[in-house]
Structures are given as C-alpha cells and as structure tokens.
Amino acid sequence: xxxxxxxxxxxxxxxxxxxxxxxxxxxxxxxxxxxxxxxxxxxxxxxxxxxxxxxxxxxxxxxxxxxxxxxxxxxxxxxxxxxxxxxxxxxxxxxxxxxxxxxxxxxxxxxxxxxxxxxxxxxxxxxxxxxxxxxxxxxxxxxxxxxxxxxxxxxxxxxxxxxxxxxxxxxxxxxxxxxxxxxxxxxxxxxxxxxxxxxxxxxxxxxxxxxxxxxxxxxxxxxxxxxx
Numbered sequence: 001x002x003x004x005x006x007x008x009x010x011x012x013x014x015x016x017x018x019x020x021x022x023x024x025x026x027x028x029x030x031x032x033x034x035x036x037x038x039x040x041x042x043x044x045x046x047x048x049x050x051x052x053x054x055x056x057x058x059x060x061x062x063x064x065x066x067x068x069x070x071x072x073x074x075x076x077x078x079x080x081x082x083x084x085x086x087x088x089x090x091x092x093x094x095x096x097x098x099x100x101x102x103x104x105x106x107x108x109x110x111x112x113x114x115x116x117x118x119x120x121x122x123x124x125x126x127x128x129x130x131x132x133x134x135x136x137x138x139x140x141x142x143x144x145x146x147x148x149x150x151x152x153x154x155x156x157x158x159x160x161x162x163x164x165x166x167x168x169x170x171x172x173x174x175x176x177x178x179x180x181x182x183x184x185x186x187x188x189x190x191x192x193x194x195x196x197x198x199x200x201x202x203x204x205x206x207x208x209x210x211x212x213x214x215x216x217x218x219x220x221x222x223x224x225x226x227x228x
Contacts (some may be wrong), residue, residue, distance in 0.1 A: 001025075001026070001210070003027050003028050003029060003047070004028050004029070004067055004076035004077060004210070005028075005029045005031075005072045005074060005075050005076050005077075005195075006023050006028050006029065006030045006031070006072060006075075006076065006077045006078075006079070006209070007030075007033065007064070007075055007077070007078045007079070007112075008020060008023075008029045008030060008031070008032055008033065008079045008081055009033045009034070009053070009055065009079070009080055009081050009082035009083070009085060009108070009112060010033075010034055010039070010081040010082025011032035011033060011034045011037075011039075011040050011050070012034035012035070012037070012038075012039045013034040013039065013182070013183050013197065014180075014182035014183055014198045015081060015129070015180060015182060015198045015201050015202050015205065016032075016034065016079075016081045016082065017039060017040065017198070018033045018198050018199045018201075018202035018203075019202045019205060020040055020045065020048060020132065021043070021045065021078065021083065022202055022203065022206045023048075023206065024045040024046055024047055024048050026206075027047070028047065028075075028193045029047045029048075029049075029072065030045075030047065030048045030049070031049050031050075031051065031064070031067060031068075032048060032049070032050040032051070032083070033050075033051055033053035033064070033074075033082070033143050034050070034052070034053060035052060035053065035054050036052070037050040037051060037052040037223075038097065039052070042062060044080055046184065049067070049071070051063060051064070051067065053092050055082055055103070055104050055107075055108030055111070055112065056100075056103045056104060056107075056108065058111070061111055061112070061115045064112075064115055064116070065115055066114045068116070068119045069119075072119070073119070074119050074120065074121060074124075075116050075120050075124060076121070076124050076125070077124065077125050077126075077127070077209045077210065078112070078113065078120070078124075078125075078126045078127070079118045079127050079129070079205065079209055080109045080113065080126070080127065080128040080129060080154075081106075081114055081129045081205075082104065083104060083129065083151075084100065084101050084104040084105055084147070085144075085147050086100075086101050086144075086146050087143040087144060087147075087189065088143055088146075089126055089142070089143055090142075090143075090145045093145060093146055096114065097146060098146045101146040101147055101150050102146070102150050102153070103125075103149065105150035105153075105154065106150050106153045106154055106157070107148070109128055109154050109157065110157060113126055113128075115163075115208050117165075117170075120168065120169070120170045121170065122168060122169030122170065123169060123170070123171075123213070124169060124170035124171070124213075125170055125171050125172075125173070125204065125209060125210075125212065125213040126158075126161070126170055126171070126172045126173070127173055127174070127175060127208065127209050127212070128154050128158055128172075128173075129174075129175055129177060129205070130151040130155055130173050130174045130175065130176045130177070130220065131147070131151040131176055131177055132150060132176050132178050132222060132224050133148030133152075134148055134149075134150075134151030134152035134153075134154070134176060135152075135155075135176050135220070135222060136152070139221075151176070154174065155174050155176070155220050158172045158173065158218065158220070159172075159218050159220075161218075162217050162218025162219075163218060166217065166218075170213070171213035171216070171217040171218075172217065172218060172219075173208075173213065173216050173218070173219050173220070173221065174219070174220040174221070175205060175208065175221055175223050176220055176221065176222050176223065176224070177194075177201060177223050177224065178196070178222075178223065178224025178225065179192070179194035179195065179196070179224075180194050180196045180197070180198055180201045181193065181194040181196065181197050181198060182194075182198050195225065196225075201223070204223060208221075213222075
C-alpha cells in the first residue's frame with residue numbers, strides 16, 4: 001500500500017500509542033500529537049514525528065498547520081483519538097468539570113478537524129473516536145454525564161460535517177467503542193477489566209481508517225460486543 005500521511009491525537013498511551021506503532025510498522029508517515037510527546041519520541045520510529053500538543057491551547061493548532069505546510073502538503077487520515085474521561089456524580093460535577101471535558105472531547109475535535117481540512121483530499125478520511133455511552137439507547141452509567149454526553153455531541157458533529165462536505169470530501173465517520181483496557185479506563189474505573197486490549201482495538205481502527213471511507217460516510221459504527 002502506498003504510504004499515507006496520518007495525524008493521530010492522544011498518542012502518549014493506550015490506543016493512540018498503539019496506532020502510531022502500527023502505522024509506522026506498515027510504512028506510513030505519522031504526526032503524533034499528545035500533551036506528553038516523550039513516549040512516542042523516545043521510540044525513534046521511522047517516519048514518525050511527535051509534537052507536544054494540547055487540544056485546549058489554540059496556539060498549538062498553528063504548529064500543526066505549519067508542520068503540514070512545510071513537511072507534507074496534504075493529509076490522508078485524521079484520527080481524533082484524544083479524550084478525557086471523568087467519572088463523578090452529577091451533583092459534584094462542576095461547571096468547570098463539564099467545560100474541561102467538552103474542551104477536549106468536542107471543541108478539540110472540532111478545531112483539529114477545522115485545522116486539517118484545508119490539507120485533505122476528496123478521498124481523505126476523518127475518524128473520530130467516540131463511545132458506546134454516546135449512543136442513544138445504549139446502557140448508560142452513573143458518573144459519566146459529562147463524558148458520555150460529549151461523546152454523543154461528536155457523533156452529531158460528524159453527521160453534520162459529512163453532509164457539508166459530501167460533494168468535495170473528505171469522508172467523516174465515528175467509531176463508538178465499548179470498554180477497552182487502557183490507562184484512562186483504569187483511572188476512571190479502578191479494577192475493571194475490559195474484554196478488548198488497546199492493541200486489539202488499535203488494529204481494528206488502523207484498518208478502518210485506511211479503507212472504511214470506501215464504504216461509509218457520516219456513519220457511527222458501534223465497535224462493541226455488548227448489547228444493547
């Protein structure tokens with residue numbers, strides 16, 4: 001397969017970390033973005049560049065734009081993977097708590113997509129990682145009011161962008177993930193053991209990011225073996 005230019009957010013651990021290694025292993029160029037860029041930069045992977053990046057810092061988006069202009073000229077795949085998971089009773093969830101979750105999970109997805117769009121082609125693909133908690137009718141869990149509602153927001157955002165860019169591309173899709181064994185999950189739910197590892201989920205996302213837009217646009221795919 002021809003080498004493609006891939007941008008991934010949230011790459012310091014978990015699914016994002018595994019995705020960077022998978023894309024590099026298969027000869028693709030990667031821009032890895034995370035507040036902590038050391039885990040990726042220390043690997044010295046071929047064709048991988050890492051930037052310290054905060055989704056809530058507007059100036060950091062300019063650095064991404066400069067990198068694309070100077071190094072790549074175009075982007076084939078954007079994976080909005082970074083997220084913030086807050087497990088807190090609703091009555092204790094403050095205005096600032098909600099704002100922080102939405103800044104990362106919604107506003108960050110929107111601004112990253114807006115920054116990269118001018119460099120994407122008709123056949124490029126934007127994938128946003130959501131959660132089964134954001135799916136209408138799915139099982140909901142106490143304490144996740146901010147998190148799950150933010151994950152529902154990016155599903156609707158994706159549907160809107162797919163409609164707005166349906167004639168020119170790129171394609172936009174959402175993967176609503178079930179529980180995955182990551183550090184973020186362990187921090188929010190200590191002791192819980194998920195049925196899927198970060199590497200297993202990364203492998204699925206890797207394939208979907210390269211080929212899924214041939215079959216889907218403006219869709220949310222539920223990547224979970226639980227029901228409903």
